[in-house]
Amino acid sequence: MTLNLRQLAESDLSFTLEGDFKMLATITAPSGISDTLYGQVLYDTLSVNPDTGEPMVVNNPVVTLRRSSLSASLFAAIPQAGEKWFIRIPSAPTAGAALADYVLNADRPPEGGASIGFIRLYLQKAEQS
Amino acid sequence: MTMNFETIRDSVVAILEAAEGTDFQTISFQRQRKAASEVKGDNRFVQVFYNMGSFPATSGALNGPYKHAITFQLDFTVSQPAKVNLSVLKDDDATAADKITALAAMQEGAYLADRSLDELFRLVYQIIMQPANITLNLEPDVVTSRYINNFQKDTPVPNGELVILTGSATLTCQTQETAEGPTLDVIADPTLVQTLTSTDIETELLEDTTSQTVLETT
Numbered sequence: 001m002t003l004n005l006r007q008l009a010e011s012d013l014s015f016t017l018e019g020d021f022k023m024l025a026t027i028t029a030p031s032g033i034s035d036t037l038y039g040q041v042l043y044d045t046l047s048v049n050p051d052t053g054e055p056m057v058v059n060n061p062v063v064t065l066r067r068s069s070l071s072a073s074l075f076a077a078i079p080q081a082g083e084k085w086f087i088r089i090p091s092a093p094t095a096g097a098a099l100a101d102y103v104l105n106a107d108r109p110p111e112g113g114a115s116i117g118f119i120r121l122y123l124q125k126a127e128q129s
Numbered sequence: 130m131t132m133n134f135e136t137i138r139d140s141v142v143a144i145l146e147a148a149e150g151t152d153f154q155t156i157s158f159q160r161q162r163k164a165a166s167e168v169k170g171d172n173r174f175v176q177v178f179y180n181m182g183s184f185p186a187t188s189g190a191l192n193g194p195y196k197h198a199i200t201f202q203l204d205f206t207v208s209q210p211a212k213v214n215l216s217v218l219k220d221d222d223a224t225a226a227d228k229i230t231a232l233a234a235m236q237e238g239a240y241l242a243d244r245s246l247d248e249l250f251r252l253v254y255q256i257i258m259q260p261a262n263i264t265l266n267l268e269p270d271v272v273t274s275r276y277i278n279n280f281q282k283d284t285p286v287p288n289g290e291l292v293i294l295t296g297s298a299t300l301t302c303q304t305q306e307t308a309e310g311p312t313l314d315v316i317a318d319p320t321l322v323q324t325l326t327s328t329d330i331e332t333e334l335l336e337d338t339t340s341q342t343v344l345e346t347t
Binding site for chain 2 (some may be wrong): 058
């Protein structure tokens with residue numbers, strides 16, 4: 001079967017997001033339903049200090065998930081800006097790392113969509129209330 | 130010789146350090162960088178430093194003392210994570226209803242950081258402005274007019290896994306400074322030079338300085 005360009009890009013996500021560098025993420029929707037799937041986790045982000053203009057590296061975990069890998073119940077409820085989602089990922093990209101707790105960052109809406117095939121989640125550290 | 134503004138600065142820092150408890154940390158200088166994790170929760174920072182001084186030229190005598198209007202800056206830095214009932218969300222046996230309740234009760238980091246900064250400013254204001262600290266623990270003739278004039282909260286920048294929020298306030302007061310070294314003697318009060326027009330008086334100018342004119346008549 002011949003894939004069009006969009007289908008081909010979505011198919012490639014099995015390598016880019018779920019390939020050798022995949023990491024396990026557990027997400028819990030506002031509906032209380034959880035799902036565990038593989039995705040890409042970037043822990044550090046290059047940013048710019050707004051005061052000085054100089055580049056800096058900040059710990060700012062970003063999880064990118066393949067939409068088609070979400071379970072049916074979560075696929076129908078893709079994370080939206082302002083929603084309260086709970087996400088657990090390894091605290092570091094090393095084997096045996098402890099799990100760390102995050103919520104969806106309310107100040108940075110998720111990116112991605114059906115046409116891209118993936119969704120990118122910006123996380124905020126969560127602690128026990 | 131220490132100038133009064135340094136004595137006052139140290140006293141302000143000492144007052145805050147004595148009262149900080151586990152609520153905040155007092156830093157007596159300008160830190161260039163602060164990690165968000167360093168100021169998380171009650172580890173929030175209050176930085177106190179001498180920021181500006183003005184010396185009105187018309188308010189100082191020849192040998193001093195010189196009036197010094199002091200501005201100290203109080204910089205506040207806090208950071209907060211989101212707070213949520215993790216014990217429920219991490220429990221594999223928790224029901225969906227339990228998780229819904231836990232997520233609904235989640236408090237955003239931005240909200241908590243905002244409230245934390247408000248509380249921090251309240252604590253510092255109450256310490257500095259309490260009547261007992263009107264002289265900032267110094268002799269009454271050292272410092273006057275201590276007052277926290279304003280407070281400004283900055284816009285949070287979404288950067289990193291914690292929400293960082295900063296703000297600043299200004300603390301102003303006045304003191305009198307002196308300068309070291311030998312003092313100058315004042316010869317006399319300045320006298321107006323008069324022009325004598327009477328022809329039956331011979332006037333001889335013996336000495337003329339900027340501060341005194343001595344006239345002798347014969």
